[in-house]
Amino acid sequence: MSIMSYNGGTVLAMAGNECVCIATDLRLGEQMTTIATDVKKVHKLSEKVYVGLPGFNSDAKTVLDKIQFRKSLYELRENRKLKPQVAATIISNLLYQRRFGGYFTEPIVAGLDPATNKPYICGMDTIGCIASPRDFVVTGTGQEYALGVCENFWREDMNPDELFEATAQAILATLERDACSGWGALVYTITKDKVNIKTLKARMD
Secondary structure, three states, rough: OOHHHHOOEEEEEEOOOOOOEEEEEEEEOOOEEEEEOOOEEEEEEOOOOOEEEEOHHHHHHHHHHHHHHHHHHHHHOOOOOOOOOHHHHHHHHHHHHHHHHHHEEEEEEEEOOOOOEEEEEEEEOOOOOEEEEOEEEEOOOOHHHHHHHHHHOOOOOOOEEEHHHHHHHHHHHHHHHHOOOOOEEEEEEEEOOOOEEEEEEEOOO
16 A cells, blocks of 8 residues: 555545635545544645645644744745745745655645635645646545546536535545545635635545
């Protein structure tokens, strides 16, 4: 079994019209053994920017600490709020610096531009190569199951309610099929006014 799938877990992000959704399952495992059922893999970086960190759990925690440190330095130095594109660049640089002994996590950044409310999502590999599609991005052990479902549900210019429904259906379908992800999910819907966090019940096995 790959080190990337040792702890399991899936993170999924979708973009809509002035809104984005990012979803995560809650399972932490040791291969096929479930260790915990309340582990969030999505973390808040700023008011409208979130990062998802699936992969090897201890590396994800280390990367999160380093991201938050660099984000604080950026906001102190620049005296402005963090944009999702800037967050992605910070994380990409962090991962690339350790490319010869890298962190086993594949981050997803999702958020809205503080000035224009333009949605931004991106995924990257373990050495920080950024891919920023306009529709959706998935990483984790459920990736191969989620992509086809996302293609089926995603539509252009969805409003927040439609985007939440599409994201929720995609993550639930993934949890049905991937044995390394599960025990419910959290969906963060980021709009220009607020962030809604909803818990989804799924199969508990």
